[in-house]
Each structure stands twice: as C-alpha cells, then as structure tokens.
Amino acid sequence: MSRATLIIIVVVIALTSLAGAAGLAWLTTRGAPRGGDLPSQPAPGPQARLVLDLVDHRGERVTAESLRGRHALFYFGFTYCPDICPTELGFLARVVRALGPVGDELPVFFVTVDPERDTAELLADYVPHFHPRFRALRGKPEAIQATTAALGVVAAKVTPAGAPDGFYLINHSMSIYHIGPDGHLLATYQSRDGVESTVAQLRPHLENSVP
C-alpha cells in the first residue's frame, strides 16, 4: 500500500468518524426517517422465502410463482439515488457479463423502493443502460413492502437538511439477493467482494441446478 493510499484511507476514516457524529445528528434532527411506506425490516432468517407480485418496466407481471424453477437475482434501489445505485447496478452488470453463457438465462431484477417517483417510463429509461436484460420491477408500496419484508431488505426514507420541498432519499440495503429455484433465499452478494469473487460464489449454484 502506497503512502498516498494510506493517507487517503486515514483521511476517509477520520472524515467518516467525524461524519458519523454529524450524521447521527443529521439523522435524528434533520433526516429522521419519516416512517413512510417503506420501513426498515429485520434481517431475514435462513429460510427467507421470496414473496413477489410486481410488474416489470414493460408491463409484464412477475410473481414468485412465475419464477419457480429458476434462479434469479434482485437488487433494491431507486433511480433518484445518485451514487450507490448506479455503482451497484454497474457491478451487477459486470458480474452477469463475467458469468458468460451460464448467466444468459438468469433473470436480474432492479426493484424500486421508491414507486412514488420511479414511474415505469423512468425505469424503462434506466435499467437497460446497465444491461439490456435487466428488468425493473415496481408496484404498490404494500406489494413492494411484502417483498422487502420477506427478504429482510432495509429501505428507510430520509429528508436531507434544507432539501427542497418533497425531496427525499432512501437509505437501503446494498446486497444482491439470490433466490433459488425453490423460491428460497440462496445467498446474498456484496459488491465489496469484487466481480471475480462474486462470480465464484454464484457460478456453482447455476451450474448445479437442473434445467
């Protein structure tokens, strides 16, 4: 590790701890979750099972039943998310490309946790930029909440200080959720593990599955 890198890391850690205190104040005083329609959920048990009844950005209904017998990946986010979501979707696209032919039939879904602002038109103009096969899913807040609750996905609405009227962001889980052919949560992946490691974790599941 170079000295410059070390300095940067130290600075980032220092800033983060500084920001931690500030951020706590920010959360409690200015950005407290407004207890909106997408509250936080506890972590899922080992037997977390997919609950799904949503519509993709082309208007096709997708349910847990319609995915039965197939592997599928899910990421939860929102298009107003300026940094993390494009970063994670870009990561997911690189994972799918790195999988090669075994990933060709793998459905990959971006589930919006912000159905209020993420219209079907907006989603249709968003997900294909990352990968032509990615599908965005939306639905009524209760339907999305049923899915996030079942998988233990966190999604909490926050309003930054001094933000314009009606402006908010959503703190949310960054994991990629892998649902197996039987509808159970098989694994979760994190972008910090890198493309190669994620592909190495994912590939055996796909190769062992009976077509």
Next chain:
Amino acid sequence: MIRLLLLSLLTTAVTAADSTVTVQDPWSRASAGAARVGAVYAVLTNPTDAPVRIVSGSSPASERVELHTHEHLADGSARMVEVAAIEIPAQGSVILKPGGLHLMLIDLKERLVQGQTVSVTLTTADGATVPITAPIKNIAAMGACCE
C-alpha cells in the same frame, strides 16, 4: 471592447483566487429521467506543504452541491452522509469515487446528458476556489478506478 476588458478583469480575479489544488479525471454520470440528483467524481491533489480543506461547492447545474460519503450500517444498508469538509493532505490526494466520497448535486436544474460537461466550483477553507469541469459519462460508468 469594454466587455472584453471586464471579462479579462473578471478572469484575472478568478485566477487570483484559484487554489493550487489540481483536479484529475473529473467525471459525472448522466442523470436518470426526471431524477434531480447527480454525483461528480475526481482526484483532488494538493501539491503544497499544508493540508487543504474543501468546505463547500456550487454548480450552475444544481441548486446545491454537498460533500458526501457513505456510511455502512450494521443491517447491511448504506446511507449517504454529508461531510463538513474534505481534507486533502499536504502533498497528497483524495479520490472522489463511486461508493465513497463524492460531490452530490442536489435539485438539478437540467438533466445531465452524456457527452456534455457539468461545472462545479469547490471552495477551500481559506476562500480559494477549485474549478472542475466534469465530462458526463454513461449512467452505468464506473470511472477509471473501477472499470
């Protein structure tokens, strides 16, 4: 002629206030549809022998510019956190990159369009400015760090 003179005066004034901080590989991402937020990334280098603190930013493209990073929570979620300042160590650099420190454009006035550029001016604690002109890349771009 007068306008030219004024312009050159103005330019001189801006140049005089410019910080010695240098900017490498600035870039931004195209914004999604009607989304009113954007992010700008770059490598900021401080060639001097004293640390420099970036304390604010502004842009003609948005109502506000905030200095942000991410905090990873125990439940596996992440939240963006505003930082009071970005300190660039003496003779060192700070990397603004996806998933880490970044400049957040809040309440965009116009969509950020791939192929165009977006300007941001950072201000240091001593009032000097750091102009950034960031090319807008594809929404799925990850920058030199991560591609």
